[in-house]
Amino acid sequence: MRGRRALWFWVFVGPFALGLALFTYVPLVWSVGLSFFDARNTVTPTHFVGLDNYTAMLKDDAFVDSLKTFLVFTAFIVPATYAFSLSLALMVNRVRRARAFFRSVFFLPAACSYVVAALVWKMSIFNGVRFGLANTLLGWFGGDPVAWLSTTDPPWYWLVIVTVRLWLQAGFYMILFLAGLQRIDPALYEAAAVDGARPGWTVLRHITLPQLRATSVAVVLLLVINAFQAFDEFYNLLSDARGYPPYARPPLVYLYYTALGQGQNLGVGSAGAVILALIVAIVTVGQARWLRLGRTDADG
Amino acid sequence: MTMSRRALLAAGAGAGVGLLAACGSNTGRGSGGSRTELAQWYHQYGEAGTEQAVERYAAAYKKASVKVQWRPGNYDQQTAAALLTDSGPDVFEVNGPTIDQIQGGQVVDLTDLLKGVEDDFNPAVLAQKRYDGRIWGVPQAVDMQMLYYRKSLLRDAGVEPPTTLDALVDAAKKLTDRKVKGLFLGNDGGAGVLGGTPLYAAGLQLVTADGGVGFDDPAAARTLGKLHQLYADKSLLLGAPADWSDPSAFLQGLTAMQWCGLWALPQVQKELGDDFGVLPFPKDGGQGRPSVPVGAYGAAVSARSRHKDAAKEFVRWLWVERTDYQEDFALSYGFHIPARISLAKKATRLQSGPAADAVRFTTDHGCAQPLLWTPAAQSAYQDALSRIIRSGADPEGELRAVVGKVAAELDRVKSAKKAKTAS
Numbered sequence: 001m002r003g004r005r006a007l008w009f010w011v012f013v014g015p016f017a018l019g020l021a022l023f024t025y026v027p028l029v030w031s032v033g034l035s036f037f038d039a040r041n042t043v044t045p046t047h048f049v050g051l052d053n054y055t056a057m058l059k060d061d062a063f064v065d066s067l068k069t070f071l072v073f074t075a076f077i078v079p080a081t082y083a084f085s086l087s088l089a090l091m092v093n094r095v096r097r098a099r100a101f102f103r104s105v106f107f108l109p110a111a112c113s114y115v116v117a118a119l120v121w122k123m124s125i126f127n128g129v130r131f132g133l134a135n136t137l138l139g140w141f142g143g144d145p146v147a148w149l150s151t152t153d154p155p156w157y158w159l160v161i162v163t164v165r166l167w168l169q170a171g172f173y174m175i176l177f178l179a180g181l182q183r184i185d186p187a188l189y190e191a192a193a194v195d196g197a198r199p200g201w202t203v204l205r206h207i208t209l210p211q212l213r214a215t216s217v218a219v220v221l222l223l224v225i226n227a228f229q230a231f232d233e234f235y236n237l238l239s240d241a242r243g244y245p246p247y248a249r250p251p252l253v254y255l256y257y258t259a260l261g262q263g264q265n266l267g268v269g270s271a272g273a274v275i276l277a278l279i280v281a282i283v284t285v286g287q288a289r290w291l292r293l294g295r296t297d298a299d300g
Numbered sequence: 301m302t303m304s305r306r307a308l309l310a311a312g313a314g315a316g317v318g319l320l321a322a323c324g325s326n327t328g329r330g331s332g333g334s335r336t337e338l339a340q341w342y343h344q345y346g347e348a349g350t351e352q353a354v355e356r357y358a359a360a361y362k363k364a365s366v367k368v369q370w371r372p373g374n375y376d377q378q379t380a381a382a383l384l385t386d387s388g389p390d391v392f393e394v395n396g397p398t399i400d401q402i403q404g405g406q407v408v409d410l411t412d413l414l415k416g417v418e419d420d421f422n423p424a425v426l427a428q429k430r431y432d433g434r435i436w437g438v439p440q441a442v443d444m445q446m447l448y449y450r451k452s453l454l455r456d457a458g459v460e461p462p463t464t465l466d467a468l469v470d471a472a473k474k475l476t477d478r479k480v481k482g483l484f485l486g487n488d489g490g491a492g493v494l495g496g497t498p499l500y501a502a503g504l505q506l507v508t509a510d511g512g513v514g515f516d517d518p519a520a521a522r523t524l525g526k527l528h529q530l531y532a533d534k535s536l537l538l539g540a541p542a543d544w545s546d547p548s549a550f551l552q553g554l555t556a557m558q559w560c561g562l563w564a565l566p567q568v569q570k571e572l573g574d575d576f577g578v579l580p581f582p583k584d585g586g587q588g589r590p591s592v593p594v595g596a597y598g599a600a601v602s603a604r605s606r607h608k609d610a611a612k613e614f615v616r617w618l619w620v621e622r623t624d625y626q627e628d629f630a631l632s633y634g635f636h637i638p639a640r641i642s643l644a645k646k647a648t649r650l651q652s653g654p655a656a657d658a659v660r661f662t663t664d665h666g667c668a669q670p671l672l673w674t675p676a677a678q679s680a681y682q683d684a685l686s687r688i689i690r691s692g693a694d695p696e697g698e699l700r701a702v703v704g705k706v707a708a709e710l711d712r713v714k715s716a717k718k719a720k721t722a723s
Binding site for chain 2: 124128129130152185240242243265
């Protein structure tokens with residue numbers, strides 16, 4: 001009986017475990033190995049260089065800049081998405097009619113590809129010539145066209161980058177918040193009303209937000225991890241005709257260029273990836289501790 | 301019951317292996333058969349007919365069966381990855397080969413193939429394929445870039461076609477109004493496409509003949525600072541729907557002048573007729589000279605190929621012997637200059653008008669990116685140029701940092717060569 005169970009366990013789990021090992025763990029370990037070698041244009045290097053790749057990466061201004069880009073991006077996108085998706089959820093939760101319709105409409109962008117959305121943002125909404133959508137709007141008010149993605153001072157490109165991701169992901173987090181909102185006991189609101197709490201800010205501040213604590217923690221954690229993984233929209237919005245993004249490169253875009261692009265420096269690229277993985281791990285563990293992940297709403 | 305479970309497992313395992321094998325086998329090599337099979341890779345050319353043409357050349361080769369793979373997408377990345385494995389191409393065109401590919405032993409020495417005809421190849425682009433006295437790729441067709449300008453717009457603004465960088469800055473400013481910008485150098489303001497061209501125009505170079513940094517000179521900062529002037533004057537078109545490599549912005553009247561490739565010439569000619577002219581990048585300073593970037597895709601043979609000799613023989617046949625195909629490839633579809641001087645001279649399409657100017661610029665002012673200019677050097681320089689143009693960063697300070705990085709990179713490449721000769 002026991003043997004039979006084990007067999008079925010492997011029948012169902014085996015293919016997945018095999019794929020995971022082959023396509024995730026082997027490359028992972030291989031990449032850690034590569035990071036200690038001088039690996040240019042080869043995945044089977046012979047020249048061991050110790051920690052040289054790591055020091056090269058940490059001394060590289062462009063890599064340090066990419067970490068700064070990530071910080072700025074996170075500082076914009078995490079609060080913006082949190083506030084926007086929470087407001088959407090509160091609104092959708094309150095409508096009495098066509099709730100399913102609004103829920104679907106706001107969730108719909110989540111089904112769109114990052115690449116496609118980035119191209120729409122780049123070529124039609126925020127292109128720099130006078131007939132782009134944003135510039136047409138500016139023109140009605142007498143403004144001069146702005147080259148949104150090409151202007152670093154002021155850095156208008158952040159507006160493009162943040163809005164495209166906001167549009168794409170707000171609907172998904174709205175669903176998470178909606179689920180959280182629907183789990184709040186209506187009796188709490190009734191009790192608050194009886195105690196004289198006015199609907200609106202007071203109720204939101206003292207009932208809704210504390211009750212959403214667990215959802216909020218999960219949302220913030222997911223948002224930060226997603227920001228770390230940012231690649232598609234940065235690469236597609238900012239790279240030039242030859243596929244080189246000249247600025248605002250988050251870590252993955254920079255590593256992609258170093259290791260897999262024309263650079264083909266797999267040793268240094270792997271060292272960067274290991275450093276990045278360590279940073280993600282530390283930040284996530286720290287954040288989970290700090291926000292007390294895993295506690296239920298009632299503990300909050 | 302036991303049997304059927306086993307059968308199921310076996311079937312599952314078999315299917316898994318089959319799938320994996322299927323993933324690995326799509327190399328264009330095919331299998332079996334008595335004739336040698338060669339896989340030849342091209343990047344996707346935009347011009348209609350090119351794919352059919354290269355299929356035709358391959359089919360005409362009798363000594364081996366050549367399977368052409370036409371590869372859309374990031375071709376450089378695809379070949380780089382494929383060269384790490386045994387399932388890559390035998391023969392492939394490459395925007396190089398790069399110095400790291402040559403030093404890493406990924407491509408085969410092709411010097412013998414060019415014996416006797418070496419002098420017939422455009423020297424600027426052949427120099428790019430030469431390392432350590434050997435030739436590592438056969439140039440297929442020459443591409444170049446230049447400045448297109450709209451004659452009528454310049455005339456209306458009372459501007460002469462600029463022959464110095466200062467004149468270009470002034471002209472771009474005069475040509476700019478609310479609807480039309482003076483100059484389009486790409487959506488990034490020019491750092492990407494111009495690269496070393498302004499340095500050559502200042503009489504400098506990226507890498508000197510003996511492998512040193514070629515722009516450790518005050519003239520470099522002065523010239524690059526003028527590019528910032530273009531940006532600061534708001535004379536540059538930025539954020540156009542199509543980037544510099546596409547002539548759309550120029551054709552739609554968004555800009556009076558645009559930096560673009562020779563490949564755009566037929567389209568520009570068709571839409572604007574005689575109302576345009578072409579110029580090299582104008583010279584700057586007393587030592588300056590006009591310059592245009594030239595380059596050529598090279599046909600290379602992978603060192604991992606199982607049929608290296610057959611692959612070399614095919615390259616010799618197509619890119620050395622069959623001048624009729626070379627001419628057809630360069631001139632019948634897109635618009636390139638044949639890599640062979642004798643063919644370029646014969647080509648009637650290149651003998652008049654702007655096309656003739658382009659050929660003259662290529663011969664007189666052509667500067668190819670040196671082989672020792674590695675991607676790491678390129679990105680250090682390009683990032684600095686981007687900051688100079690766009691953020692008005694101090695050119696001298698930026699260049700000092702770049703010179704340091706490039707010198708270190710050149711040392712690495714040179715010491716790799718020494719290590720190799722020693723071993």
